[in-house]
Amino acid sequence: MDDLVLARSLFGTTMGFHIIFATLGVGIPLMIFLSEILYQKTKDSDYAIMAKRWTKGQAVLLGVGIPTGTIAGVQLSLLWPGFMEVIGKVMSLPFQIEIYAFFIEALFMSIYVYAADRLSPIARILSVFFVVLGAAMSAILITNVHAFEGTPAGFRIENGEIVDVDPWAAFFNPSFFNTAGHVAVSAFTTGAFIITTIAAYKMIKYRKNERLYIFHRKALLLGLTIGGVFSLLTALNGHEAAQLLHEYQPEKLAAAEGLFETQSHAPLAIGGITDPDTREVKYGIEIPWALSFLAGNSFDTVVVGLNDFPEEYWPPLFVHTLFNGMVFVGSFLIFIAMIGLGWRFILKKRQFPNWLLFPFIASGPLALCAIEMGWIFACTGRQPWVIYRILKTEDVVTSSGQIGTLFVLFTIVYIILGIAVVMVLNYYFKRNPVEKDIEAVISS
Secondary structure (H helix, E strand, C coil): CCCHHHHHHHHHHHHHHHHHHHHHHHHHHHHHHHHHHHHCCCCCCHEEEEEEEEHEEEEEHHHHHHHHHHHHHHHHHHHCHHHHHHHHHHHCHHHHHHHHHHHHHHHHHHHHHHHHHHHHHHHHHHHHHHHHHHHHHHHHHHHHHHHHHHHHCEEEEEEEECCCCCCCHHHHCCHHHHHHHHHHHHHHHHHHHHHHHHHHHHHCCCCCCCHHHHHHHHHHHHHHHHHHHHHHHCCCCCCCHHEEEEEHHHHHHHHCCCCCEEEECCCCCEEEEEECCCEEECCEEEECCHHHHHHHCCCCEEEHHHCCCHHCCCCCCCCHHHHHHHHHHHHHHHHHHHHHHHHHHHHCCCHHHHHHHHHHHHHHHHHHHHHHHHHHHHCCCCCCCCCCCCEHHCCCCHHHHHHHHHHHHHHHHHHHHHHHHHHHHHHHHHHHCCHHHHHHHHCC
């Protein structure tokens, strides 16, 4: 493999691993924040126990998310020097501000972990709020660099030189607000459904222990409520994202839907495989006119097809599968949240049957899969550009060599780290079961 493929593989693997911890690092604090509010409002100690236990898990995840994020930053400079030259001159603001966002997150996380018992209720809530704010802002600021890559603004390249630099115009590029919203609501969705997964598993395990069953049912309902709300917001945000693609990156939207011919009343292809030879989506189901409506809120919106672009500008056509995967998972999460909440609050059922709990168990891993598919879709769908219509990826890659060796070594490191995280979390929560926390509250 050449340097370009190896560099993309290495950086993609790094980000694919880091994004798990980055996403949960934004989503889990929101669940801690809400459980803390519920505890202070209801004085139900179960919510205090949830906040305490989720905070322990968050601390472990943060301990891996920080170094993997640092590795990703270093790899940006080492693997893509041409890209970082532009970023350094035009788009350094998000990196600079992100330092302060991370400082806020780390500071208030430390306060909450080590001094929560000595804080007033308001101070406890505020400390977790700033953890949520710092984590979300950190993710939004870093992701804004990706937004800039797809909708660059605030500079020009003239005779090979970067001129007319406006850092704030680059910062508030056309897709900033949509991308910022998407990274936040999708992370909140994922964090909530990870809690749902754990709670559903525990409900099956402790079905005959009423006290533990009720505890985990509370966590399940909180996860379903927050996950359902934010999965719906993610879908609405995705609709806006499709309209931005229609306006700014039309070939990416065309590849996502396997559309080759420019047309109004364009159909939306669900499922299937995009065939570049026959230039059609095979085995898919078409919804007439739906893509035009998605792109412009009108059935007669003209959607540009791939045939209007040179083939070397086409993104890899497998992005259609990634796009469908995200839509499927998002729809599934909305559906099971509605079913679960309806089962409890409309039908007034106290017990959840296993046939309903098993989909809940799958919800967290599926949400993480959607995050991975979304990241790959976002970056791969922009190819062959690293900065859309300005810099090609192949023109900014390093030529230093030895990338293959680094790829293997870092992959081994990530495997070891992943196993270590699972072992540490498993060890801690086995040594500190929820029964112990409940008994401690009763005895106090």
